[in-house]
Amino acid sequence: MRVAVPTEVMNHEYRVAITPAGVHELVARGHEIIVQAGAGLGSAITDEEYRAAGARIEPTAEATWASGELVLKVKEPVGDESNFLHDGLVLFTYLHLAADRPLTEQLLASGTTALGYETVQLSSGMLPLLLPMSEVAGCLAPQLGAYSLMKPHGGRGLLLGGVAGVKNPRVVVLGAGVAGQNAINVALGMGADVTVLDNDLEKLRLIFWRYENRVQGIASNTLTIREEVAGADMVIGAVLVPGSRTPKLVTNEMVAQMKPGSVLVDIAIDQGGCFEDSHPTTHDNPTFTVHNSLFYCVTNMPGAVPNTSTWALTNATLPYVARVAGEGWRQACRNHAPLAVGLNIWNGHIIHQGVSQAFPDLPTAGLDQALA
Numbered sequence: 001m002r003v004a005v006p007t008e009v010m011n012h013e014y015r016v017a018i019t020p021a022g023v024h025e026l027v028a029r030g031h032e033i034i035v036q037a038g039a040g041l042g043s044a045i046t047d048e049e050y051r052a053a054g055a056r057i058e059p060t061a062e063a064t065w066a067s068g069e070l071v072l073k074v075k076e077p078v079g080d081e082s083n084f085l086h087d088g089l090v091l092f093t094y095l096h097l098a099a100d101r102p103l104t105e106q107l108l109a110s111g112t113t114a115l116g117y118e119t120v121q122l123s124s125g126m127l128p129l130l131l132p133m134s135e136v137a138g139c140l141a142p143q144l145g146a147y148s149l150m151k152p153h154g155g156r157g158l159l160l161g162g163v164a165g166v167k168n169p170r171v172v173v174l175g176a177g178v179a180g181q182n183a184i185n186v187a188l189g190m191g192a193d194v195t196v197l198d199n200d201l202e203k204l205r206l207i208f209w210r211y212e213n214r215v216q217g218i219a220s221n222t223l224t225i226r227e228e229v230a231g232a233d234m235v236i237g238a239v240l241v242p243g244s245r246t247p248k249l250v251t252n253e254m255v256a257q258m259k260p261g262s263v264l265v266d267i268a269i270d271q272g273g274c275f276e277d278s279h280p281t282t283h284d285n286p287t288f289t290v291h292n293s294l295f296y297c298v299t300n301m302p303g304a305v306p307n308t309s310t311w312a313l314t315n316a317t318l319p320y321v322a323r324v325a326g327e328g329w330r331q332a333c334r335n336h337a338p339l340a341v342g343l344n345i346w347n348g349h350i351i352h353q354g355v356s357q358a359f360p361d362l363p364t365a366g367l368d369q370a371l372a
Contacts, residue, residue: 001325002032004068006061007039010075010299012283014042014306015313017072017093020053022318027054031325036064043310070325074313075300076103087111090329092321094118094133095344098245098358099272107345108362113329118270119243119352120320120342127242128338129320131178132312134267136302138182138238141265142171142190144296145234148263148287154294156261158233161191168193169233174225174249174274176203176217179267180238184215187236195228225249230257237266237274243344243354245272252276252290260292269297334371346370 003026005018016039018026023033033055037047047057058064065071065084073093077085085091085106095116097104107114117129127134142160149169151157162168171187173180176198187194188211197220198204204217218224229235229250235258239246246268255264255277268274269281277290281297283304288295302309320339323332333340344352349365356364 001328002034002067002069003321003325004034004058004064004071005036005039006064006071006073006081007036008042008074008303009061009081010078010303013075013300013303015074015303015310016040016043016045016306017074017314017317018321019043019311019314020045020049020055022314022321023050023053023055025318026322026325029322029326032056034058034064034067036061040310043306045310070321070329072317072321074303076100077106082106082110085110085112089113090324091115092117092317092324094270096270097344097350097352097355098243099270101359104345104350104355104359104362108348108350111348112345113343113347114345115324115329115339115342116243116344116352117317117342119344119354120338121242122338125242129313129316129342132316133302133309134178134240135182136305136309136312137267138179139186140301140304141179141183141236141238141267142187142192142234144286144298144301145171145236145263145265146190148265148294148296149234149261151261154261154287154289155263156233156259158261160187160234170195170231171234171236172197172228172232173236173238174198174220175238175240175268176200176207177238177240179240180236181207183236183238183267184211187234188215192234195232197224197228220249226254226257229254231259233259233262235262235264235275237264237268237278239268239274240271241354243352245354245358246274248274248276250275255293256291258291258293262293263296264293265296267301269299273297330371340367340371343367343370
């Protein structure tokens with residue numbers, strides 16, 4: 001199969017969808033890999049390294065997209081990339097369609113078959129292709145929040161780690177999943193007082209024992225969220241409903257009661273965000289103010305650390321890419337149930353239930369119909 005890897009074009013997106021090791025593996029299996037010139041430079045991977053691994057280098061995005069039966073990306077198509085979508089193309093990337101009606105409509109109209117990394121799901125509920133970027137985003141959130149807390153950047157002027165004789169800042173994490181647990185690790189390591197809220201008591205028990213009761217775990221509901229957010233210096237939103245739009249847990253009224261200069265970091269922004277006032281931002285202009293609090297809502301946070309993120313992502317995606325390339329998307333989905341759950345769009349129809357629930361007026365079809 002011809003597998004194409006274009007350069008990412010989202011604002012300050014430096015990741016790339018394959019490494020030379022991945023190219024070598026796919027070429028050894030008989031596939032033809034086409035990489036756009038310069039696609040790996042943001043991750044410190046040169047065209048020469050891709051060539052040495054067996055890839056063909058194309059000079060333009062148009063030529064790269066046109067060369068592929070299967071197109072691998074990191075982020076969803078943006079801008080002019082929508083012009084490259086067409087009937088018969090298979091796209092495998094992060095999609096986050098439940099929060100993006102325009103892209104959903106473009107994919108439906110194009111006839112493209114779209115598989116979403118973030119919706120591939122094991123029977124255990126684990127999301128193996130989302131997990132590595134959730135780890136990265138979780139680790140980044142306290143760092144970015146700490147930067148935003150500094151007075152020159154609009155924050156309260158707090159040092160997240162604190163010093164002797166001064167009260168530590170309070171960090172509240174909403175969600176005890178992969179992103180939330182990584183946020184807890186970093187915030188606690190930096191010296192903050194950390195509280196986590198989740199409605200899964202088993203996760204809270206595990207956190208209790210893991211951190212020897214140094215992290216306060218509280219059962220999540222509207223009242224406890226309101227109380228904890230009001231006293232927080234930083235709130236990290238790490239909520240996920242796989243494939244679906246994220247519920248809004250922190251309202252505008254709650255933000256109005258927060259401390260002046262407090263910071264809210266919304267890791268869930270790709271799926272619509274878990275704060276009522278969240279809207280997507282970029283690395284160029286990452287924050288905005290609501291009442292007297294600062295919101296950080298960059299949709300591609302892991303793109304800021306591509307030397308970590310590219311390798312972490314492709315370590316996870318390569319086995320699934322190999323299946324799609326080797327068996328074709330339909331047979332691969334028939335043979336591997338976790339991959340089938342990742343099918344979002346087929347033949348002008350929404351397949352994934354979370355996306356169809358977000359846009360009930362758009363055409364839908366069942367998974368069995370798509371795989372028939």
